[in-house]
Amino acid sequence: MDKTKHNCDLNTCFLCTTCLSDWKPAVETNKQNFQIKKGQEIFREGDPVTGIYFVYQGNVKVHKKWDNEKELIIRFAKKGDILGHLGLESNNVYPVSATALEKGTVCYLPMDFFESSLKINNAFAIKLMRFFATELQNSEKRMRNLAHMPVKGRVAQSIISLRNQFGLNAEGCIDIELARQDLASYSGAAYESLFRAINELVTDDIITLSGKSMSIKDEDKLQQLISTHEF
Numbered sequence: 001m002d003k004t005k006h007n008c009d010l011n012t013c014f015l016c017t018t019c020l021s022d023w024k025p026a027v028e029t030n031k032q033n034f035q036i037k038k039g040q041e042i043f044r045e046g047d048p049v050t051g052i053y054f055v056y057q058g059n060v061k062v063h064k065k066w067d068n069e070k071e072l073i074i075r076f077a078k079k080g081d082i083l084g085h086l087g088l089e090s091n092n093v094y095p096v097s098a099t100a101l102e103k104g105t106v107c108y109l110p111m112d113f114f115e116s117s118l119k120i121n122n123a124f125a126i127k128l129m130r131f132f133a134t135e136l137q138n139s140e141k142r143m144r145n146l147a148h149m150p151v152k153g154r155v156a157q158s159i160i161s162l163r164n165q166f167g168l169n170a171e172g173c174i175d176i177e178l179a180r181q182d183l184a185s186y187s188g189a190a191y192e193s194l195f196r197a198i199n200e201l202v203t204d205d206i207i208t209l210s211g212k213s214m215s216i217k218d219e220d221k222l223q224q225l226i227s228t229h230e231f
Contacts, residue, residue, distance in 0.1 A: 058104015
């Protein structure tokens with residue numbers, strides 16, 4: 001990654017929205033901003049933990065090795081979101097990887113300063129604890145779905161989740177352009193299975209596609225595919 005002199009507004013990221021106003025000059029002093037290119041790794045699974053990242057511009061996928069060369073996308077991060085927090089546990093290595101989906105900017109804080117931020121800023125520590133709890137619940141739910149829900153239901157769940165996280169653009173499409181392979185990795189499906197499921201959803205007039213853009217035409221039917229097999 002390349003360092004940049006880009007100055008963030010200190011009002012956007014997971015930390016800055018909840019830290020004490022008197023703490024922001026310390027954030028400004030200790031942070032480093034990096035430009036990231038599409039497809040560039042921010043950190044890799046197994047790398048030693050050095051610090052925490054926040055997304056300032058662009059979208060990022062957080063993923064983990066799964067079944068040899070396959071990957072499972074754990075979640076997506078957008079502007080303001082935190083990355084690398086799973087490295088806070090005692091092994092001192094990142095248990096997941098983070099890769100840019102598009103050109104963007106991330107803000108980096110060394111681990112010692114991040115830990116000081118937790119001690120000083122109670123509101124931020126509480127927010128992070130609640131975020132961990134939500135992430136754990138979502139992870140447990142996804143693992144159950146991977147074990148029990150058919151591919152078509154998992155794809156439907158992924159589409160709804162992306163819509164809820166990223167919203168819609170002016171054309172009414174989900175506001176993130178995602179490669180089909182990434183959608184397969186997010187759904188926990190083989191590419192061929194994802195391709196068949198997407199084609200069926202298009203044929204059934206539930207979703208529409210335009211290049212990498214996707215829109216939902218019949219949310220009720222999409223939800224039915226989820227609720228029928230959800231645990």
